[in-house]
Amino acid sequence: MYGQRRSEFDPDQLMRDAKVWWERNKGRFPGGGSVGVIAGVAVALLLAAWLATGIYTVGPDEQAALRLFGKFQGTEGPGLKWYFPSPVGTRNVEQVTLTKRMDLGFRDTSTNTRPREAVMITGDLNIIDAQMVVQYRILNLGDFLFNVDDPGDIDTREGRPDGRTLREASEAALRQVVGQRSIDDVLTVGKEQVQDDARDLLQRMLNEYGSGIEIQQVALQQVLPPAEVQASFDDVVAARSDKESRINQARAYEQDQLPRAKGAAQQVVQTAQGFKESRIALARGEAAEFDAILTQYQASPEVTRQRLYLEAMQEILPGVQLFVVDPDVGTLVPFTPSAGQGVN
Amino acid sequence: MKTLIALVMVVIAASIVVPQTAFTVDQTQHVLVTRFGEVQRSISEPGLNFKVPFIDTAVRLDKRLLRVDVDARGFPDVENQFLVIDAYVRYRITNPRSFRETLVNETQAASRISDIVTSQLRAEVGQRTRPQIIGGQITVGADGVTRVEPILEGSVAAREALTRLVRERVDARVKTQGFGIEIVDVRIKRADFPDTILENVYARMRTEREVQAQKLRAEGEETYLTITADVDRQVQVIAAEAEETSDRLRGEGEAEAIRILAASLERDPEFFAFRRSLEAYKAIIGSDDALILKPDSDLFRYLQGAALSTP
Numbered sequence: 001m002y003g004q005r006r007s008e009f010d011p012d013q014l015m016r017d018a019k020v021w022w023e024r025n026k027g028r029f030p031g032g033g034s035v036g037v038i039a040g041v042a043v044a045l046l047l048a049a050w051l052a053t054g055i056y057t058v059g060p061d062e063q064a065a066l067r068l069f070g071k072f073q074g075t076e077g078p079g080l081k082w083y084f085p086s087p088v089g090t091r092n093v094e095q096v097t098l099t100k101r102m103d104l105g106f107r108d109t110s111t112n113t114r115p116r117e118a119v120m121i122t123g124d125l126n127i128i129d130a131q132m133v134v135q136y137r138i139l140n141l142g143d144f145l146f147n148v149d150d151p152g153d154i155d156t157r158e159g160r161p162d163g164r165t166l167r168e169a170s171e172a173a174l175r176q177v178v179g180q181r182s183i184d185d186v187l188t189v190g191k192e193q194v195q196d197d198a199r200d201l202l203q204r205m206l207n208e209y210g211s212g213i214e215i216q217q218v219a220l221q222q223v224l225p226p227a228e229v230q231a232s233f234d235d236v237v238a239a240r241s242d243k244e245s246r247i248n249q250a251r252a253y254e255q256d257q258l259p260r261a262k263g264a265a266q267q268v269v270q271t272a273q274g275f276k277e278s279r280i281a282l283a284r285g286e287a288a289e290f291d292a293i294l295t296q297y298q299a300s301p302e303v304t305r306q307r308l309y310l311e312a313m314q315e316i317l318p319g320v321q322l323f324v325v326d327p328d329v330g331t332l333v334p335f336t337p338s339a340g341q342g343v344n
Numbered sequence: 345m346k347t348l349i350a351l352v353m354v355v356i357a358a359s360i361v362v363p364q365t366a367f368t369v370d371q372t373q374h375v376l377v378t379r380f381g382e383v384q385r386s387i388s389e390p391g392l393n394f395k396v397p398f399i400d401t402a403v404r405l406d407k408r409l410l411r412v413d414v415d416a417r418g419f420p421d422v423e424n425q426f427l428v429i430d431a432y433v434r435y436r437i438t439n440p441r442s443f444r445e446t447l448v449n450e451t452q453a454a455s456r457i458s459d460i461v462t463s464q465l466r467a468e469v470g471q472r473t474r475p476q477i478i479g480g481q482i483t484v485g486a487d488g489v490t491r492v493e494p495i496l497e498g499s500v501a502a503r504e505a506l507t508r509l510v511r512e513r514v515d516a517r518v519k520t521q522g523f524g525i526e527i528v529d530v531r532i533k534r535a536d537f538p539d540t541i542l543e544n545v546y547a548r549m550r551t552e553r554e555v556q557a558q559k560l561r562a563e564g565e566e567t568y569l570t571i572t573a574d575v576d577r578q579v580q581v582i583a584a585e586a587e588e589t590s591d592r593l594r595g596e597g598e599a600e601a602i603r604i605l606a607a608s609l610e611r612d613p614e615f616f617a618f619r620r621s622l623e624a625y626k627a628i629i630g631s632d633d634a635l636i637l638k639p640d641s642d643l644f645r646y647l648q649g650a651a652l653s654t655p
Contacts, residue, residue, distance in 0.1 A: 123480020243564030250571035265586030272590035276597030283601030287608035
């Protein structure tokens with residue numbers, strides 16, 4: 001062993017040391033170390049120390065609720081404050097300006113689901129899966145702390161009205177509102193209305209409970225049909241785009257066909273216009289020709305007539321078989337003038 | 345030294361007696377002062393109070409809004425279809441003395457209240473249809489679209505009207521029983537289909553969607569055919585109108601040509617006839633034709649010696 005073992009804590013030795021110290025130093029205390037004075041000083045020091053524990057600070061975003069012998073006295077704003085220390089006074093300092101958030105149907109991320117909270121029935125007896133976020137703050141700290149008993153949320157263990165009370169009221173409010181609407185409404189256009197109505201109903205319930213909570217916003221996050229029927233809902237979306245594309249096809253047909261038809265029509269009309277104009281032009285030409293010839297003809301009709309007649313005959317007769325018949329004789333007399341030998 | 349000992353004695357005695365005598369009633373509490381189990385006083389006003397030490401006991405009860413979770417269970421509606429309803433109740437102890445004497449503590453209170461609420465809920469749910477419990481009136485319009493309107497009783501949503509009625513009944517019941525409590529609210533937290541019929545509900549949802557999808561596709565086809573038929577019609581009309589214009593133009597051309605020629609030819613119809621006849625002969629009489637003429641025809645006039653005599 002280590003020989004004589006020295007005790008680390010020897011109460012008898014400590015008392016003896018204290019006595020020695022006291023005998024040596026008692027003259028230095030006021031009143032010459034009389035017991036009464038010393039007790040008084042000790043009590044005063046203890047009292048001062050106790051009172052000092054009443055000093056506390058309230059942050060800029062906080063409020064303090066004060067109770068004297070358990071009775072609520074009011075709230076105190078930010079700053080360095082003093083209030084009766086325990087057990088006479090009680091103070092609760094809470095953040096009040098901060099907007100808090102509660103997730104319904106999920107926790108923190110949308111994949112961390114709580115199906116029992118999220119699944120609900122719509123007014124047309126369909127099932128949907130809705131995730132919601134409630135944003136709130138403490139409006140009245142006294143009410144918040146002292147009016148509602150809350151057993152605490154399963155997840156947060158928060159025994160305040162923003163624990164299970166808020167969660168259950170939110171569930172009841174959202175389900176009541178969703179129960180008044182069709183699934184299509186909730187999934188699409190009616191979302192805003194659902195949020196507003198749920199917020200109003202929730203606020204009304206929390207006021208009824210005197211919870212001191214102000215609901216700032218109710219926001220639906222993900223609202224989906226159950227996974228079991230998701231494919232059918234997707235098919236409706238696909239059908240809607242099928243419909244659109246079929247209509248677009250018709251529009252394309254329209255855009256293709258109408259201009260073509262109009263072009264073809266123009267072609268027909270322009271051809272006819274061309275015919276009309278050329279026909280008129282030809283007629284004018286012919287008329288002009290006739291007019292010109294007529295003028296000459298009128299100058300010397302007989303000669304011109306003869307000439308024209310004979311020119312024509314000259315042109316015609318060379319090719320044909322010509323018979324001259326004397327009516328008095330009644331026989332055919334073939335007449336074959338040799339080519340080049342004109343009448344002239 | 346004696347005074348010090350006396351002082352210590354006083355402090356020790358005080359630390360035992362004071363907590364036994366003075367007690368605080370918190371903002372959130374009722375306190376019953378009982379003597380050997382018998383209630384002497386009931387204090388609901390918060391603050392500092394005194395009692396006889398050791399003999400009297402301070403029993404604390406909660407003054408805040410309390411909560412009872414009613415177990416979820418299936419309730420049959422008027423058509424004997426089940427809905428699983430999960431409700432909660434909020435109540436408050438208004439008369440701590442009665443509460444202490446009848447229900448004793450919160451645990452027992454919870455089970456009694458839960459029983460009463462369950463039986464009242466069962467009675468109310470049993471008189472209503474499923475939509476009345478869920479809260480929406482379903483109507484299918486002429487266009488086949490399902491619409492849901494909130495069901496209101498007075499100005500109150502159906503579900504709330506149901507729970508208000510249950511609250512009133514339960515409140516009246518606990519008042520007549522003298523439980524010393526007040527039922528502040530009854531709420532249906534959840535009303536769900538029983539798990540056994542979920543698959544049927546899903547099947548119905550699927551078929552409803554199939555109808556919708558089919559309708560959308562058919563509507564697309566309808567619009568497609570309407571538009572294309574209209575286009576075909578327009579194309580036909582455009583072509584016909586072009587034909588019409590074309591014919592009119594051609595006619596106008598012909599008419600104008602005739603008018604112009606006639607105006608010219610009118611000046612000497614006989615010369616025109618002569619000239620035109622010659623033109624026609626040229627065109628008509630070909631090389632293979634045979635022509636029979638009388639000797640005294642104009643052509644042969646001079647052949648017969650007429651040339652020798654001047655007219």
